[in-house]
Amino acid sequence: MAKKKIKKVLIIGSNSFSAGSLINFLISKNFKVFGISRSKLNSEKFNAFKLSGKKFFFKKMDINKDCKKIIKYINKIKPNYILNYASQSMVGESWDDPIDWYQTNSLSMIKLYYAISKLKFKLRLIHISTPEVYGNLSKITFENNIYKPTTPYAASRVTADHFLNLLYSQKKINYSSVRASNVYGEYQRLYRIVPKTIFSILKNKKINLHGGGISKRNFIHIDDVSSATFKVMTSGKSGECYHISGNSMISIRSLVKKICKKMNYNFKSLVKFSNERKGKDKTYILSSKKIQTQLKWKQKITLDKGLARCIEWLKKNVNSFNNKDLEYKHKK
Numbered sequence: 001m002a003k004k005k006i007k008k009v010l011i012i013g014s015n016s017f018s019a020g021s022l023i024n025f026l027i028s029k030n031f032k033v034f035g036i037s038r039s040k041l042n043s044e045k046f047n048a049f050k051l052s053g054k055k056f057f058f059k060k061m062d063i064n065k066d067c068k069k070i071i072k073y074i075n076k077i078k079p080n081y082i083l084n085y086a087s088q089s090m091v092g093e094s095w096d097d098p099i100d101w102y103q104t105n106s107l108s109m110i111k112l113y114y115a116i117s118k119l120k121f122k123l124r125l126i127h128i129s130t131p132e133v134y135g136n137l138s139k140i141t142f143e144n145n146i147y148k149p150t151t152p153y154a155a156s157r158v159t160a161d162h163f164l165n166l167l168y169s170q171k172k173i174n175y176s177s178v179r180a181s182n183v184y185g186e187y188q189r190l191y192r193i194v195p196k197t198i199f200s201i202l203k204n205k206k207i208n209l210h211g212g213g214i215s216k217r218n219f220i221h222i223d224d225v226s227s228a229t230f231k232v233m234t235s236g237k238s239g240e241c242y243h244i245s246g247n248s249m250i251s252i253r254s255l256v257k258k259i260c261k262k263m264n265y266n267f268k269s270l271v272k273f274s275n276e277r278k279g280k281d282k283t284y285i286l287s288s289k290k291i292q293t294q295l296k297w298k299q300k301i302t303l304d305k306g307l308a309r310c311i312e313w314l315k316k317n318v319n320s321f322n323n324k325d326l327e328y329k330h331k332k
Contacts, residue, residue, distance in 0.1 A: 008032045009233075010079040012070070012112075013086030014058065015039055017188050018128070018180070018225060020047055022083065023056060025226040034077055036070060037086075038062035046187050063108045071115045081233055082116065083126040084109075091132060091153045098152035105156035110163050117172040125164075125175040126233050129241065133158045133179075137284045143179075143241040168239045176236035178229055181245040181286050185222030185306060186313040190325040194219070194307065197256050198314045199321060201265045209271050213253030218286060220246040221306035224299050228288075231295040245286040246299050259307060 009026055011019050014035025026033050034057045061070050063086050074082070088094070088104040116125060134141055135148030149155040167173040184194040200207045228244040236242060250258070260267045291297045301309075314321075 006030060006032050007081070008034065008077060008079040009081045009083065010034045010036065010074065010077065012036045012063065012082065012084040013128075016085045017046075017185075018183055018222065018229075019083070019085040020187060021185065021222045021226045022229055025223075025230060027056065029230070033057065034079065035059070036061045036073070038064070046189060063112055064104055067108065067111050067115060070112065071119075074116070074119065078121055079123055081124050081126065083128065083229070083233065084112075085128045087128070087130075087157065089153070091151050094151050094153035094156070098156075101152050101156045102159075105153070106159035109160040113160070113164055113167060113173070117167050122174070124233070124238075125173060126229065126236075127160070127164055127175055127177040128229075129161055129177045129179045130154070130157050131179045131181060131243075131284050131286055133161060134284055140285045140287050141243075142287050143243055143290060165239075174238045176232050176238060177241045178232050179241060179243050179286065180225050180228075181218040181220050181243075181284070183222055183225050184219050184310065186310055188222070188310075190321060193252060193255065194259070194310055195314060196326060197259045197270070198263070198311055199318065199326065201260065201263050201270060202314060202318050206272050207256070207270060209253060209256065209273050212273050213256060213271075214251055216249045216251050217255075217284070218245045218249050219255065219303055219306075220244065220299065221301040221309075224301050227300075228291055228295075228297045231291065231297045235295050237294070242291040242295070243286040243288045244291060244297075245288045246303065248303070249285060250303070258303075259311070262307060262311060 009031050011023060011033065013019055014023060015037040019035070023033050023035065036059050038061065040060055059073060061073070063070065086104070088101045094101045131141075132151065132154035133147045133149055134145050135150045135154065147158050149158050161177065164173065164175055164177065168175060184192065188195050190196055190199050196207060224246075225244050228242070232242050256271060257267050260270060
């Protein structure tokens, strides 16, 4: 009996939080996984798959500078799937240097996707998009909602989404896209709200709540996002977008209060308030009905269970972190 051929996956932007979790998930499913990122491998404290001790093939390349090298590498390894997590993220900071955000999220992405569309072998592409493209939402939103970006970050991401749709309409690419709501979980960078709150409590430090923390979000654990992304990768329809979200909304203020309660810490001792950041969307509510009905995906980790896991992880590793880990560093 012929041995089953192991399928290959290339992750672009493999150092991101979401990509790291998916790499672990794919390795557990016996995929051969390759990664590309503009920076070297993450330190172990932010790297779930490295801690697992499982094999992973990594190349340091930058989509802004190394598009030809990336395409050459793709031709060499011939992956069955490519998942692209690469982007210049951080919504508020995009106002400081919008050209840099457009360079990565629009121009370099168009160049990369156009080159992928001209490859001579078949593969499937998964584009990691963002709900920020919809802007501020007052009601539940489905995948066909119109784009109303309110920040340079969101507008730059819209460009890549449109270009992929154009390539698909010309039958030049097999792709699906995903948009996840607010992702959290173990190994997330400390400048994100969940680990930042927990770390600040453990270190008796203050955190800043922009706009009083009234913005409402839907938080979903990274393990659920990885299982959903895998479903889209293997079973999603070409040309379709899928939302990945949880079942309930919560304000940032209420989220921080919930963490304080779990850790027996006084909310007023933890927070200070400031004005809302420019262009910050107050609410976005994603429907995940499509992925649930078409691909039979279900959320498994409740917010309470996920937060408990994050608290336990940070308690165990608190001495591995320092105050610099709380700061976002913009990379050009």
